[in-house]
Amino acid sequence: MREGLRWRIVVALFVTVLGLAYALPSIPIVGNSPLGKVLPEDTISLGLDLRGGIYLTLGVDVDKAVENNLSQTGQDIRSVARDESINILRPRMVGTDKLELVLLRADQKAALNKLLADRFSNVVNENPVDLEDGKVRYTLSYTSQYREYLADLALDQAVKTIRNRIDQFGVAEPDIRKQQDHRIQIQLPGLDDPERAIQLIGKTAHLEFRIVKDDANLENAQRGIVPPGHEALPYMVRNQAGGYYESVLVVERDAAMTGEYIQDAYVNFDQFNQAYVGINFNESGARRFEQLTGEYTERRMAIVLDGKIHSAPVIQEKIRGGRASITGNFSRDEAHDLAIVLRAGSLPAPVTILEERAVGPSLGQESIDQGVNAALIGGAMILVFMVIYYGMSGLVTNFVLCLNIVLIMAGLAAFGATLTLPGIAGIILTIGMAVDANVLIFERIREELRRGLTPLAAIAEGYSRATLTIMDANVTTLLTAIILYQFGTGPIRGFAVTLSLGILASMFTAIFCSRIIFDMWAFGKQRTKLSI
């Protein structure tokens, strides 16, 4: 008995000290004091509902990313084929997942097949169809594995791009992660101007250069009638007075070049003090741009950003050196944000905001104050009640209840869990459950005392009988907490974590720790009266 008790006291003290070490740094006064430097650095992180900030769920249109990629591959096939003197017409997209290209001479079929098989192994080549005038129509698509790979890649790239943009925008402790179904979850704590941040994040910044069909009928285009392989895009035209009116231009459906080759972007001003964004291409981009401008000299080239034409200058000559500029109706801020997104890279696909939750910092503070107040008052009422109802034994309960709360805080800090408002509710609920465990034990001890057992025997009997009941009751609650964690998101998960921690802590304190106090009280002396 003596040995057992000593051993249990050591365990309880060890856990208590460990608990205090992890719990204390989260209290600001301690965390900032010299003591705080010795203790572990983990503190309880507060959820966005408590400190304010934005929570976003973005959906990434990965199908669009795959489509863009296939279209790009079409360009690559054409330029590789040209190097090997195989003549094909400009490839075009059919629907969103098929690429069609026409081979001009049927006798080059074998060469093209070999080229596709050797260099473009991710492309499925359906049976080519012979057309009447010696041409052959190829229909290409990606293998499903490669589509999936590209989709994953697009999602990863989107995450990286968004992280870059947020870093340049300057937010402390952003949290960006992938979720199922091509979704991205973003948490930005303590942000003052959510709207601008959202615009910056959500901007696809999909930059394309597309060749304009100058001889198209614009009136028909306004009504949506365009030549095959072309589309009409909105165009903001600047008039003499400095204002803008919206028009359309007919451009080729496939981009001649995209913004992925951008190395740098910056804001500059023209002679009218109008802001524009200058871009520098990287090496391969510069080469591509040179080739493109050489091929389409004296044609107009539209600069398309997220489906809108910003300018459509006429290409005067082949442009070397890899510089271009985007003019348009930008304010300085707009030009600045556009430069950020172009520099951080464009999103591989359009993103849509599926979910947005924002809490202002003042409300967060108010919520935490109210939650903590309610918890303190509720807890205090229980402490008083337990002493009135159970006397000295109630004091024991109060002691282990406090230890319980310390352990929950320590657990939250050590596991890096987030404390949310429902989490505070979880702690309050746990206090209720912890009281229950103590009540179960005490009621049992009272019963045994009434049966005429000595205090010592009643304590032993009461604990052993109540323990299994407490286990049963708590395991089921733990089961629901686990399910809550599995299916819940954000604040709900926080609640589940606190609840689970609380149940484990309450079993430890109510069954293990309070027993030690009773055993110490009873130890060695034949006590005849127990205040319970």
Add this chain to the structure above:
Amino acid sequence: MGLSIIKPDSNINFVGQRKTFMALSLVVMLVCLVSLVMKGGPRYGVDFAGGVMVQVSFDRTVAPEAISASLADAELPGLVVQRIGLAADNEFIIRASLSDANPETMRSSIQRSLATNLADTSFEIQRLEMVGPKVGSDLRSAALEALYYAVLLIAIYISGRFEQRWFIAGIMAAALATALYGLGKLGLSKPYLVVAAMGLTLVLCWRLKLNFALSAVGALIHDVFITVGVFSLLDKEFDLTIVAALLTIVGYSLNDTIIVFDRIRENIRGRTSPTYAQVVNTAVNQTLSRTLLTSGTTLLVILALFVLGGSVIHDFALAMLVGIGVGTYSSIFVASPILLALSPEELPEEVEKKEPSKPKYAEV
């Protein structure tokens, strides 16, 4: 010895009154059902229905009608403006459904409309929640699934723990998984699937004679249903935190029920009374003091949360108040009577015969 609410020798005849209380429960459930049917199901909040909710505080007195009027040009479908807190706070919640509106411009269009049309007062957007329809329906199915899996796991756990029938409980789980897979293939939508599964669980528990599980699950469904019903009666909204509250109620109600069941099992082993009815009644009486104490203290804390916890947590606390109240009632008046109704009148002989082979429980 300290105070006591319930006298140690209390012997209230709960079992004798069971028909009255069963009738009461059925009437309340019927009222809840009628309310739910008339209102076309629970009133889903932004989390589940999709939509936008904005909490705004103004620095001057503004009438809710003025706010609705000022938002007219934002063309928000299903616009509702509601005052929260005290009149002096000038805090309002603006809700709208999303439908075809562009979620990305929602924030700016609300902000712009308020700023132009209520130019004489400045305002601050304190909280904004915007959930797209797709995410809303995902959250809805996840919440339903969570409730269902919680009930299933609990049924299995109780069958295993109380009747040592882990194997049969396992069979039940397998049968359910198969049935659910089949129903899913038929293209049944998630909510119906979960309701079907819930019914199937009850039928399986009944057919496999998993009496403890059936009674506990019956009490759970009773508690959750009534809480949902009360929310419907009060016209309160259902969101993610309410689901958290419901799952907590599930856990709590079960906690209560299991403690009574534990005592029933103990009394059966000890053969304290000749009939099942008496055993159950004694067990309920023996645990009554604990039941009232625990519920009392828990309710005390939740009451503090309800009164002082602030607007964000108010409905959560309300759900917990209702749920824990109903859960306490059901562990006394619903779970045990169902168990009694399913059980034989006399205590089963086999329990005693089997006892030596279960040393684990000999001391309980």
